[in-house]
Amino acid sequence: MVISSTVTHPDEQRQSITCTFASRYMRDPVPKFKLPESSIPKDAAYQIINDELMLDGKPRLNLASFVTTWMEPECDKLIMDSLNKNYVDMDEYPVTTELQNRCVNIIAHLFHAPIGEEETAVGVGTVGSSEAIMLAGLAFKRKWQTKRKAEGKPYDKPNIVTGANVQVCWEKFARYFEVELKEVKLTEDYYVMDPLKAVEMVDENTICVAAILGSTLTGEFEDVKLLNELLTIKNKETGWDTPIHVDAASGGFVAPFLYPDLEWDFRLPWVKSINVSGHKYGLVYPGIGWVVWRNKDDLPDDLVFHINYLGSDQPTFTLNFSKGSSQIIAQYYQFIRLGFEGYKNVMENCLENTRVLKEGIEKTGRFKIVSKDIGVPLVAFSLKDSSQHTVFEIADHLRKYGWIVPAYTMPADAQHIAVLRVVIREDFSCSLAERLVSDIVKVVNHLDTLPSALSSKSAHVAVIASETSKEVKKDITETQAEIARYWKKLVDGKRVGAC
Amino acid sequence: MVFPKPASESDLFLPYNFTSPHNADSLPRFSIPDNSMPKEAAYQNIHDELQLDAIPKLNLASFVTTSMEEECNKLIMESINKNYVDMDEYPATTDLHNRCVNMIARLFNVEIGENESAIGAGTVGSSEAIMLAGLAFKKKWQNKRKAEGKSYDKPNLVTGANVQVCWEKFARYFEVELREVNVREDYYVMDPAKAVEMVDENTICVAAILGSTYNGEFEDVKLLNDLLLEKNKQTGWDTPIHVDAASGGFIAPFLYPELEWDFRLPLVKSINVSGHKYGLVYAGIGWVIWRTKEDLPEDLIFHINYLGADQPTFTLNFSKGSSQIIAQYYQLIRLGQEGYRRIMEDCRENAMVLKKHLEGTGYFNILSKDNGVPVVAFSLKDRSQYDEFKISKMLRRHGWVVPAYPMPPGAEHIKVLRVVIRAEFSRTLAERLALDIKNVLHELQKLPLNIKDEKSMVDTALEANREIIAQESNKRQKIMAA
Numbered sequence: 001m002v003i004s005s006t007v008t009h010p011d012e013q014r015q016s017i018t019c020t021f022a023s024r025y026m027r028d029p030v031p032k033f034k035l036p037e038s039s040i041p042k043d044a045a046y047q048i049i050n051d052e053l054m055l056d057g058k059p060r061l062n063l064a065s066f067v068t069t070w071m072e073p074e075c076d077k078l079i080m081d082s083l084n085k086n087y088v089d090m091d092e093y094p095v096t097t098e099l100q101n102r103c104v105n106i107i108a109h110l111f112h113a114p115i116g117e118e119e120t121a122v123g124v125g126t127v128g129s130s131e132a133i134m135l136a137g138l139a140f141k142r143k144w145q146t147k148r149k150a151e152g153k154p155y156d157k158p159n160i161v162t163g164a165n166v167q168v169c170w171e172k173f174a175r176y177f178e179v180e181l182k183e184v185k186l187t188e189d190y191y192v193m194d195p196l197k198a199v200e201m202v203d204e205n206t207i208c209v210a211a212i213l214g215s216t217l218t219g220e221f222e223d224v225k226l227l228n229e230l231l232t233i234k235n236k237e238t239g240w241d242t243p244i245h246v247d248a249a250s251g252g253f254v255a256p257f258l259y260p261d262l263e264w265d266f267r268l269p270w271v272k273s274i275n276v277s278g279h280k281y282g283l284v285y286p287g288i289g290w291v292v293w294r295n296k297d298d299l300p301d302d303l304v305f306h307i308n309y310l311g312s313d314q315p316t317f318t319l320n321f322s323k324g325s326s327q328i329i330a331q332y333y334q335f336i337r338l339g340f341e342g343y344k345n346v347m348e349n350c351l352e353n354t355r356v357l358k359e360g361i362e363k364t365g366r367f368k369i370v371s372k373d374i375g376v377p378l379v380a381f382s383l384k385d386s387s388q389h390t391v392f393e394i395a396d397h398l399r400k401y402g403w404i405v406p407a408y409t410m411p412a413d414a415q416h417i418a419v420l421r422v423v424i425r426e427d428f429s430c431s432l433a434e435r436l437v438s439d440i441v442k443v444v445n446h447l448d449t450l451p452s453a454l455s456s457k458s459a460h461v462a463v464i465a466s467e468t469s470k471e472v473k474k475d476i477t478e479t480q481a482e483i484a485r486y487w488k489k490l491v492d493g494k495r496v497g498a499c
Numbered sequence: 500m501v502f503p504k505p506a507s508e509s510d511l512f513l514p515y516n517f518t519s520p521h522n523a524d525s526l527p528r529f530s531i532p533d534n535s536m537p538k539e540a541a542y543q544n545i546h547d548e549l550q551l552d553a554i555p556k557l558n559l560a561s562f563v564t565t566s567m568e569e570e571c572n573k574l575i576m577e578s579i580n581k582n583y584v585d586m587d588e589y590p591a592t593t594d595l596h597n598r599c600v601n602m603i604a605r606l607f608n609v610e611i612g613e614n615e616s617a618i619g620a621g622t623v624g625s626s627e628a629i630m631l632a633g634l635a636f637k638k639k640w641q642n643k644r645k646a647e648g649k650s651y652d653k654p655n656l657v658t659g660a661n662v663q664v665c666w667e668k669f670a671r672y673f674e675v676e677l678r679e680v681n682v683r684e685d686y687y688v689m690d691p692a693k694a695v696e697m698v699d700e701n702t703i704c705v706a707a708i709l710g711s712t713y714n715g716e717f718e719d720v721k722l723l724n725d726l727l728l729e730k731n732k733q734t735g736w737d738t739p740i741h742v743d744a745a746s747g748g749f750i751a752p753f754l755y756p757e758l759e760w761d762f763r764l765p766l767v768k769s770i771n772v773s774g775h776k777y778g779l780v781y782a783g784i785g786w787v788i789w790r791t792k793e794d795l796p797e798d799l800i801f802h803i804n805y806l807g808a809d810q811p812t813f814t815l816n817f818s819k820g821s822s823q824i825i826a827q828y829y830q831l832i833r834l835g836q837e838g839y840r841r842i843m844e845d846c847r848e849n850a851m852v853l854k855k856h857l858e859g860t861g862y863f864n865i866l867s868k869d870n871g872v873p874v875v876a877f878s879l880k881d882r883s884q885y886d887e888f889k890i891s892k893m894l895r896r897h898g899w900v901v902p903a904y905p906m907p908p909g910a911e912h913i914k915v916l917r918v919v920i921r922a923e924f925s926r927t928l929a930e931r932l933a934l935d936i937k938n939v940l941h942e943l944q945k946l947p948l949n950i951k952d953e954k955s956m957v958d959t960a961l962e963a964n965r966e967i968i969a970q971e972s973n974k975r976q977k978i979m980a981a
Contacts, residue, residue: 033601036835045833046570049825057588059580067818069580074542080576084555084565086782092553092900105529127623130817138672168801169817176634279818286582287820319815321626321665322563322775324783329545337541339532404588
């Protein structure tokens, strides 16, 4: 780490006319561990950072993520203008606060919350579904504890029932808030939570059952209606009143537009809270989620902090405090810009492109489609024959064409199944779908010409590194390291980039 | 979040102000509109409504940064679509995050080698940072008690009554008892001796604030450390310290480098700082740093496989934008130590200018200290004719947002006005504000008695109502004073 001296460098005197790349700032090593002693011109700072960030992946080619990567320039402008507004300053920015409240109400109505025309909904904007889920979980835990205390029963062992396909933030919630996580294991060909098994696991210490609308691994919708019916029966027998939470992080902005008749939301009486990610199919940049409660009673008052807002009471309940207002404004922009028909058109396009991709992949004859037709628009597929090559290799090779397509193993008890998953976002057009299919075909054909990489018999492995067919020989240590990495990936599969 | 109250008919629909055929219908306010509208109209609609928000730069209530350089704005917009948590996809961004953690850790004199990596994380703000630090303390304490075979169901945390609201949130959400040391007149921060008295075997940590939100004062962390060392020797409880340096963390290293408050003190195990206060970044970034690996219990960390290597993560939030992290790195390399030092010196200078003017009027007591966060907290010497809330209200009419609130429990009878001197608060603005405060004083003195002196005019019911509003306002100000 270079610590600049105090001697004036000739360049500094010519600072204003020296081209950034000709200046000494391009020669000095970039600060990594220690705050540099001197300042540098803003052009140099911009250039240094910009150049490093060129090595990041291209957000739009990132097919691993549900998170929105493109918005209209008008919206970008609004975002820019509100970057310096601290969302939590309700006194100072009343309109921004008002926009947040409108979004909450719009979403609550979309989910058929049982509120009257004149009533306002109970909900809040969060930084993402993680925070939303923690708030919802906290509400359930507190409500259950209060009930148990009133009954004079022990309240120190709360648990939550969910599928093993659950996203990592439920595990975080369980660990941080000291709730036991009871996971319903999956089986081959049934990759979501089985409502029957879930209800079996419910006991008096269960604070809620969490169902997912849009499983991260296969995009499938869990059968919330069946869960509700089974739970109604069990609750009648036991009197435990175990409620349901629906994690609609991806599905919450898909189901109302594509499958309006599917009953999964507040139309089911035991559903008490729902979370959705604004930054997935809500079509906003990363950093916004929403949680909505059925009504006031589902949110224990002692968790809510009361702030006096313009003379009236403004309750708040979030983990984060100060944060930017941009994404909230962007969400509202999308609601009024697109409206119901706009969202519906976008989702229908996604569905159509999903179909194109799925058919293209099926036509190769090498893959089995694991995702369902009804669900979040994504295609999850596994190799029919994994003996010679794995989906991990396919993922690796696709990177060379610029695509980021992740490969995962399924959670317990289906760990032997590994899939590739392509998420179809708003900006993934039909032409991109066709291009991806042709690149997958190229990769598969190419792999057919290679010996199996999982074989540890040969000491040297020949790998074709680029289009110019340069052969690179690896030695034993490298091969073993590669194999170790593959196995490590298999083990850690669930945690790799799945969101 | 909105609470049920009857909405009027006009509240349910938004009227338009354009004549284009698309805008003939009014927009519903509570449910999603059926049809789309042109993007220009959507933009204009929202843009116009937002004109009614306050001007961020004139908001003197907040510590949070409201202006950054154009080059930085450019970087922010370019990375607005990058999901920070996709470490595989955006390795350069992840690298920048790690560099920020390391730079800030070394700024706080953490004891690690030249090329060793520090333990810390970027968060959405000090609230998340404090919750993570608190969680680590709680888990560590629980593990220790379990190993000793003792009860671990009643953890508590000792802090001053001047603490920011997020500590109360932490206590309530994570079921830890909050033990607050009351302040007293002329001593508005936590008294280390009293704090150490309150420590018992169930205390997970003592939290000291570097830069109290009420008056910007630095608490005496060194004294706390020394007293706690003694107590720990006697009891064997090993109670640690956390320093909430939300505002002070980017001031003390530059203005008061000799002040020992950070990892130079052996009992300090974690520190949080807000990047969006004197870190000079827009709202939405905070940092938490731990002393060593041992201070962050392994079972709280989630391991993600990152490019074949293990990347441990420990945050409450998952997906979020990368913009503020990149902006923080930009500020760190753009300004360097000399840049930050210059800016903090300017802030202190402007604070002194304002303070001098206020003292010169003869009407005010200054409650903020010279050494601390550049904040000027002042109260009226004579409250018989009008109070601080009145002054705050009158200043609003001039465009300034200067909050008024009572001091924490133990000194609630003292009310203050507080002006935060941020980096963009120039000397000119300081003098203008001083002038406007003097004008307000003149206006208030000229008002006839029966309007000024509300106490004698009002009947009990109205006064009671006002009391309630004042109480709620106190709570609000306490929360807003962050």
